[in-house]
Each structure stands twice: as structure tokens, then as C-alpha cells.
Amino acid sequence: MPFPNAFENLNVLSQQTLLPPSALHDAVPASERATRTVSSARKTLGNILRGTDHRLLVVVGPCSIHDISAAMAYAQRLKALADEVSDVLFIVMRVYFEKPRTTVGWKGLINDPRMDDSFRIEDGLHIARKLLVDLNDMGLPCGTEALDPITPQYLGDLIAWSAIGARTTESQTHRELASGLSSPVGFKNGTDGNLDVAVNAMLSAAQRHAFLGINEHGQVALTHTRGNAFVHLILRGGSVPNYDSVSVAQAADELAAAKLPVNIVVDCSHANSRKNHNLQSLVLKDVVGQVMDGNRAIKGVMLESNLFEGNQKLGKPEDLKYGVSITDACLSWEATEAGLREAAERLRTQAH
Numbered sequence: 001m002p003f004p005n006a007f008e009n010l011n012v013l014s015q016q017t018l019l020p021p022s023a024l025h026d027a028v029p030a031s032e033r034a035t036r037t038v039s040s041a042r043k044t045l046g047n048i049l050r051g052t053d054h055r056l057l058v059v060v061g062p063c064s065i066h067d068i069s070a071a072m073a074y075a076q077r078l079k080a081l082a083d084e085v086s087d088v089l090f091i092v093m094r095v096y097f098e099k100p101r102t103t104v105g106w107k108g109l110i111n112d113p114r115m116d117d118s119f120r121i122e123d124g125l126h127i128a129r130k131l132l133v134d135l136n137d138m139g140l141p142c143g144t145e146a147l148d149p150i151t152p153q154y155l156g157d158l159i160a161w162s163a164i165g166a167r168t169t170e171s172q173t174h175r176e177l178a179s180g181l182s183s184p185v186g187f188k189n190g191t192d193g194n195l196d197v198a199v200n201a202m203l204s205a206a207q208r209h210a211f212l213g214i215n216e217h218g219q220v221a222l223t224h225t226r227g228n229a230f231v232h233l234i235l236r237g238g239s240v241p242n243y244d245s246v247s248v249a250q251a252a253d254e255l256a257a258a259k260l261p262v263n264i265v266v267d268c269s270h271a272n273s274r275k276n277h278n279l280q281s282l283v284l285k286d287v288v289g290q291v292m293d294g295n296r297a298i299k300g301v302m303l304e305s306n307l308f309e310g311n312q313k314l315g316k317p318e319d320l321k322y323g324v325s326i327t328d329a330c331l332s333w334e335a336t337e338a339g340l341r342e343a344a345e346r347l348r349t350q351a352h
């Protein structure tokens with residue numbers, strides 16, 4: 001549809017109305033078990049962040065979801081492992097549908113589910129919601145990056161844990177968004193390693209906000225939020241890694257100085273692994289060692305992991321290798337399982 005005059009929307013090529021959030025909820029309803037998984041996981045995460053549940057949170061899974069059958073196969077393995085180590089580790093699957101790009105690139109399954117620049121966002125929302133229902137229905141809680149400020153109205157009821165990424169931690173829009181999310185929210189440090197942006201984000205997102213949002217009917221709505229009671233910091237490295245005990249202690253001091261809860265999740269990937277996926281296992285070992293040495297600030301870890309290791313260039317969907325990341329390189333399932341089993345064994349020796 002052409003715009004009515006030559007003075008506005010000069011760079012908007014077209015717009016297409018999409019189904020409102022309530023219609024997607026009706027089309028893909030959450031099962032009772034899925035709802036129970038989400039609410040029980042959020043409660044557990046609250047207890048971990050409060051320090052009354054001493055298990056280590058592990059957010060683990062693909063860098064991005066692009067193939068539903070591979071995601072389900074991964075989830076089945078992860079669920080079995082999660083049950084096995086549930087005495088010491090609380091596992092949440094990384095279910096990332098939205099990718100922030102350094103410049104440009106595939107922006108994730110919701111934006112372009114066919115991976116061919118056809119941008120069938122309405123299909124993407126359906127596929128994403130169905131996967132979240134199925135994962136929660138298996139009893140596996142899900143974590144995601146909250147990137148698009150509209151998406152949570154469609155999917156937020158199925159998310160137990162959220163992250164705000166390194167590229168958006170400084171954005172007011174994302175701080176407002178986080179203040180209204182129903183799940184605990186971790187803020188990554190900046191891509192250059194700057195902690196202040198994340199600390200400021202936590203201070204902001206813990207407060208009430210009023211801003212433009214949409215409601216369940218898809219209408220633009222003045223949105224007032226309560227503030228998120230479970231904001232925390234995610235260390236992901238910057239120009240140098242920041243998972244080591246000195247960096248973690250410095251981050252803990254910054255949080256304490258800002259009178260924020262001293263709660264830290266260490267992302268073993270990204271700049272902490274220098275983007276070498278196999279180094280994530282070493283980072284995990286180091287961080288578990290810090291926890292065993294009595295570090296109470298570390299509440300969790302994050303790993304990027306897939307069925308098979310590494311990554312591949314995005315090409316035609318039929319040419320893609322099954323179970324391999326099309327964004328950042330990931331640990332293989334075998335390395336993930338070995339690393340988490342070892343972490344659990346070490347933590348058990350401390351628990352007894």
C-alpha cells in the first residue's frame with residue numbers, strides 16, 4: 001500500500017499487519033504441563049538468585065535455533081542430562097530465536113524462518129511458540145535473548161529466563177523491556193568489556209518505567225511496568241576475557257558498590273572463549289573451581305552447545321549440515337555432556 005503523502009515514511013517500503021499476540025496464544029496454547037514448567041523454573045531461579053537454592057544455573061543450548069527437529073533432538077538429550085544432575089545443577093535450555101548482529105546477517109528464526117530473506121515473521125512466531133510449548137511440555141525450561149521489544153507479548157509466557165545482549169544492554173528500550181519481563185533477566189557486559197553499562201542497566205530495569213508498548217490485542221499501549229526484581233549480571237568477556245577470579249571479584253565489588261544483588265552468571269562463550277568453542281570447557285572448569293573455592297557471587301554459567309561442534313555458513317537450507325550452528329560455533333553434545341557431568345561430580349563433592 002503506498003503511503004498517502006511524499007513527506008513521511010520515505011524509507012519504509014511496505015508494512016503488513018500481523019496477528020496480535022492473543023491470536024497466537026489461541027492458535028498455539030500453552031499446555032498445563034508447559035505452564036507448570038515455566039512457573040516452577042522461575043521460582044527456582046528466584047531462589048538461586050536469592051541464595052536459598054545453592055544449585056548452579058546452567059543456560060545451555062544452541063547459539064541460535066534454525067531447525068526444529070534438531071532442537072527437539074538436542075532437547076531430549078539435555079532433558080535426560082538435566083534430570084541426572086538436578087541435585088547440583090539447574091539446567092535451562094538456550095532457545096535463542098533473535099540474533100543481534102554486529103553489522104548485518106540472518107536475524108534469527110522469528111525474523112526469517114526460511115533463512116532466505118523471505119522474512120515470514122508470522123510463521124516464525126508460530127514456529128517459535130510451538131517449539132517453546134513442546135520444550136516446556138517435556139519439562140525443560142527455556143531461556144532466550146529479549147531483543148525485539150514486541151516479541152515478549154507473543155512468547156514471554158513460555159520463557160523462564162531472559163538475557164539482554166551485549167549490544168543492547170545500554171539501550172533504554174531494552175532496560176524498559178526488562179523492567180516488565182516476567183522472568184529473571186541477566187544483562188551482559190558491553191562488547192568491549194564495559195561493566196558499567198550492565199550495572200546501569202540493572203539499576204534501571206529494577207525500577208518502574210512507563211513507555212510505548214503493545215498489548216495482547218496488538219494495539220499500541222502506554223505500558224507501566226513494576227521493575228524486575230531479579231536482574232543480574234552476565235560476564236561475557238570483552239577485549240579480554242572476564243571469567244577469571246579477579247575479574248569476577250571486581251564485578252562483584254561493582255555490584256555491591258551500586259547496592260545491587262551480587263549475582264553473576266558467567267558466559268563461557270563469546271569473548272570469554274575468545275570465540276573458540278572448545279575453550280568453553282576450560283572456562284567452565286575454571287568457573288566451577290571458583291564456586292568450589294566458595295565464591296557465592298557466581299550463580300550460573302552459560303554454554304553455547306549443539307548436537308555437533310563448530311558452525312557452518314548459512315547457505316540453502318537443503319545444503320546445511322544437521323545439528324550444526326549457523327551463527328556462533330558451539331560445543332558438541334558429547335563435550336557438553338562430559339563438561340556438565342564433570343561439573344556436577346565436582347560440585348557434589350562439595351555438597352557432601
Ligand SMILES: O=C[C@H](O)[C@H](O)COP(=O)(O)O
Pocket residue numbers: 063099100101102103104105270327328
Ligand atoms: O551470539 C551470537 C553472535 O555473537 C552475535 O549475534 C553477533 O554475531 P555477528 O558478529 O556474527 O553478527
Ligand SMILES: C=C(OP(=O)(O)O)C(=O)O
Pocket residue numbers: 063096100145164165166167188236270
Ligand atoms: C549474542 C549473544 O551474546 P552477546 O550479547 O554476549 O554477544 C548471545 O548470547 O547469543
